[in-house]
Amino acid sequence: RRKLRSKRRPTGFVHHQTSNSHVGIRTVGVDKACNFTTSNLCISILTWNMNGQVSFEDLAEMVGGSHDFDLLAVGLQEAPGNKVATMLSTALDETHTLIGKVTMQSLQLFLFGPKNAESFIQELKVDKQSIGGCGGIIGRKKGAVAIRINYKGIRLMFISCHLSAHGYNVEERNAECRHISHTLFSKIWNPYSRPSHVTIWLGDLNYRLQGIDTYPARNLIDKDLHYELHDNDQLLQQAGEGQIFNGFCEGTLTFKPTYKYNKGSSNYDTSYK
Template sequence: MGNSCIHVERPAKNGYEKKRKMPCTSAYVYAEEKDYGVRQRPRLEGQDRDVEEVRLKIDGLNGSDMAAFHALTRKDILWFLERSLSDKEKIHSRGIRRIERKAYMLSNTANVHPYLSLHVVTWNMNGKVACEDLGKLVGGRGESSLDLYVIGLQEVPNCINATSLILNALGGNYSLVAASVMVSLQLFIFARTVMRPFINDVRVDKVGIGGLGGVVRRHKGAVGVAFKYKHTSFLFIACHLSPHESNVGERNVQYQRICHAIFSKARRSPNGTSNINLSPACKTAVGQSDVVVWLGDLNYRIEGNRKSVSFLINQNHQKLLRAKDQLCREAERGEIFHGFCEGPLSFRPTYKYDIGTDNYDTSAKERVPSWTDRILYKVKNNNIKADVQEYDCIDSIKTSDHRPVKALLTIHLAKQLVK
């Protein structure tokens, strides 16, 4: 992968690349410095023998025989830790904390490479009220199993309370880390509740670059959330850039503006106007963060007329479509997204659809189908690795003229012992 362009995996030769499933996720749970020793606790009602054996193995551990804990699988640990709150309340609270502490220590011993699993979604709602579809962005209630859920929304109607709708879909094992909102442009980060004590220095920011009025105020710009998870800094940016095929240069300028303004204290003059000093990329939050995930309606288009682009889509000519994609072209020229990566564009362009159908725009404008909705990521150094497990659109959601796009990412963190 070249540092000056987006790395895109080659699609399958015939047809769209087959989806890949996410591997089993890690258990990051609350840890305490103190050890209260081994205590006997009552069993859960209805607890089977296998789970009881897991509990007994955990109870018998101490600092010198931690290696024995490797006999337990992550699945066993997750099953036990993710019992409902009502079941957990039947166990002595100190005992639960000890189990969670031991599970956390396992994921951070020298022989284990810790990682985070991320579910990232971007969706332009087109001002439509779609409460049920917001829940579908993260899967049905009880189906969630990843560490972080990152949801970026554009053109959100005023009457929508996205936080509560998404939390309800995730279930009781997740909590809101942060929400960054600029009218209709919104970004939400949710994490496993047991991870929350290790997420600190949480900050939010926003950068406006203009917008339109109307029933839905289609604000353009970016919102961001930054935090540290243990020793690793994360930055998430959700943006909405200017539309239309001819405005590629304007989008490039907006990208640069966001890069240098997000989480920059000196970006505005006293009278509120823009005062951005385009410092080197390494001086920006984007350049300094260990992991950056950038998502949103970037509005870069596939160049060409409607007829030729539709033919390439129907024939699954992904390589030719990608060659016409403005974002890929500009990144390869070094104009935008230096050092960022993207999964394979193996799904159909996500804009513009006739609402409620699988048909591209049949209005008089006949907009050229394009990959306007994207998710990109960047890691700062070789001690951290990011893998794309899945990159796809969500075709089942048809209430907008955009299809949501999701990415399942695994972030392999640097090995560090619990201190």
């Protein structure tokens, strides 16, 4: 029997306080997503595995028309070259400007702020960490890129990553998460610097569904019962065991698994791999 190849959905996690106890990943309602701090700073987080393809129309639709946010972090995996930053800047030109970026081949992270953002930035540093290999395709880098910024007195860290693929590589992904956490900014660490108030992970973490076969899983998805798959989520399983992301939060999942569709359609890929 074939196992479902669906990846975990696009991912974004928030951590805003240090805890010595084991709590795993906590789910918060979307309406409470801005309650992590007492600040009224609004941050939008977008992540997209582009599979080497992009159009301006898609990017403009992704960032939306209202731009009702202070900061926008865009993490890209398998991005096609260096043209995406220009396209994003064009799409956001009326309201926002690029204030930080870091790239490692196809793994890219961009941070946009309001036109007057420069007066609110007290510190901005970037770093990157490769985890070896290139995803089987030259130029498609695995690892993490990160931006650390002090904005309006709030210390923020954004970590965008692309981890190892395949359902059986759970321990490898766990190890990569820990390695990235321990090594980012370690070479430029300042003993007088303080930890971030908020740390946000986003990207293609490549965790899959485990313990359920393809067709039972798709039957649940077709019936809009995809929330019943949460217990099969490798990432939540590993966090629940204390392996990764202890004390982080994520929003309520309201959409179906996003991997993997046939190109140009809304039908799941049924080809054998």
